[in-house]
Amino acid sequence: MRLLHDLGYTRVRDFDGGIAEWTEAGLPVERGDLPLVASRPERSARPRPSASEPSRAGVLAWVSRRSIGTLLWTWLSINLVCGVVYWLVSFIPGHGLREPAQPMGHGAAALLESVYFSFVTGLSIGFGDIVPVGAVRVLAVLQGGVCLLVFGAIISKLVSGRQEELTEEIHHIAFEDRLGRVRTNLHLVVSEIQQISESCGDGRRPSAGMQGRIESAAAIFSGELRAVHDLLYRPQTSPDEDVLESILAHLEGGLRDFRQLLACMSDELRRTPSLAANVRVLARLANEICGECVPREHAPHLKVWMDRIQGHARELASARA
Amino acid sequence: MTETLVPQISREELVARLHDPSLTIVNVLAREAWRAQRIPGSISLPEAEISEQAARVLPDRDADIAVYCASPT
Numbered sequence: 001m002r003l004l005h006d007l008g009y010t011r012v013r014d015f016d017g018g019i020a021e022w023t024e025a026g027l028p029v030e031r032g033d034l035p036l037v038a039s040r041p042e043r044s045a046r047p048r049p050s051a052s053e054p055s056r057a058g059v060l061a062w063v064s065r066r067s068i069g070t071l072l073w074t075w076l077s078i079n080l081v082c083g084v085v086y087w088l089v090s091f092i093p094g095h096g097l098r099e100p101a102q103p104m105g106h107g108a109a110a111l112l113e114s115v116y117f118s119f120v121t122g123l124s125i126g127f128g129d130i131v132p133v134g135a136v137r138v139l140a141v142l143q144g145g146v147c148l149l150v151f152g153a154i155i156s157k158l159v160s161g162r163q164e165e166l167t168e169e170i171h172h173i174a175f176e177d178r179l180g181r182v183r184t185n186l187h188l189v190v191s192e193i194q195q196i197s198e199s200c201g202d203g204r205r206p207s208a209g210m211q212g213r214i215e216s217a218a219a220i221f222s223g224e225l226r227a228v229h230d231l232l233y234r235p236q237t238s239p240d241e242d243v244l245e246s247i248l249a250h251l252e253g254g255l256r257d258f259r260q261l262l263a264c265m266s267d268e269l270r271r272t273p274s275l276a277a278n279v280r281v282l283a284r285l286a287n288e289i290c291g292e293c294v295p296r297e298h299a300p301h302l303k304v305w306m307d308r309i310q311g312h313a314r315e316l317a318s319a320r321a
Numbered sequence: 322m323t324e325t326l327v328p329q330i331s332r333e334e335l336v337a338r339l340h341d342p343s344l345t346i347v348n349v350l351a352r353e354a355w356r357a358q359r360i361p362g363s364i365s366l367p368e369a370e371i372s373e374q375a376a377r378v379l380p381d382r383d384a385d386i387a388v389y390c391a392s393p394t
Binding site for chain 2: 002003005007008009011012013014015016017018019020021022024025026028029030031033073230233234288289293295
């Protein structure tokens with residue numbers, strides 16, 4: 001618990017009673033291996049339906065789980081089956097379909113007409129050229145309702161499919177945008193560090209007047225490092241290899257220059273709280289960037305960059321101590 | 322000594338937010354103990370693995386986290 005706090009987690013709280021208090025209070029527990037070990041379970045991705053939420057009716061749940069293809073087939077079969085039923089029922093006198101002038105016959109032409117009527121009903125068109133008579137009217141109304149529902153589900157699935165595509169596209173654009181910003185900012189902050197470093201060497205040190213510039217460069221640098229760290233640790237989307245390499249190379253160069261700058265600063269300037277805090281963040285985050293510790297497998301040359309970054313982190317940490 | 326500084330979460334709040342996706346409940350006991358019984362929805366992060374695995378299991382450092390172990394310490 002202290003450990004998590006030390007690792008930089010800001011909103012950690014302790015449930016002191018532990019599992020003992022939980023079970024003593026008679027609260028439910030979970031057992032077994034269900035959520036994958038050491039991976040974030042789905043509760044973070046999507047809120048579970050709470051117990052108070054009414055479960056959806058069986059038909060609706062069934063419809064929402066099917067694919068568009070299945071739904072289309074269902075819709076077609078309902079219409080075909082109903083068509084045949086209308087035709088069969090027409091053998092019972094007084095029931096079946098009727099054209100305005102006379103009852104329909106029982107031949108193949110009548111079967112086709114029944115199927116035609118069924119589709120007109122299923123699509124809720126209702127031309128009225130053929131009308132149901134007797135018990136068949138109930139079936140026609142039911143068919144109309146069910147087909148409307150299934151058809152609606154098909155349309156909504158088509159629309160939501162497109163929506164998901166759009167959302168993904170937006171995510172992609174936002175990601176590219178963020179990458180671009182990270183690259184630009186890294187570039188700017190690294191050249192700023194290099195510029196400040198020019199006041200080093202030959203026994204010269206950055207003057208106290210430089211302190212503000214150094215501090216703000218360190219703050220921006222640690223922010224950018226955090227962004228890169230996030231990029232590596234949230235692997236839903238990963239940048240192209242060459243983009244990532246350029247980012248890592250910049251980062252590595254920046255850390256190297258920053259270390260040199262710190263080395264040439266006087267102790268007094270180096271120990272100011274703001275700079276020391278940013279250096280701590282830089283060291284901690286960079287320490288978690290190495291070929292083996294990031295959660296995703298990368299090409300060997302990328303791992304080399306990451307390992308170098310971690311190397312700088314260790315140097316930074318030891319220089320601080 | 323430092324324990325007094327650690328903020329606490331009450332059982333009532335934990336129960337109320339059991340299905341709240343913004344609260345991550347973490348079990349720091351050994352994995353065997355976690356398997357045997359745990360608060361529903363809690364994830365396993367054994368104490369010994371915290372420094373290695375924390376970043377992977379808990380990517381968001383500013384997320385609300387509730388930690389628990391066996392019993393009051």
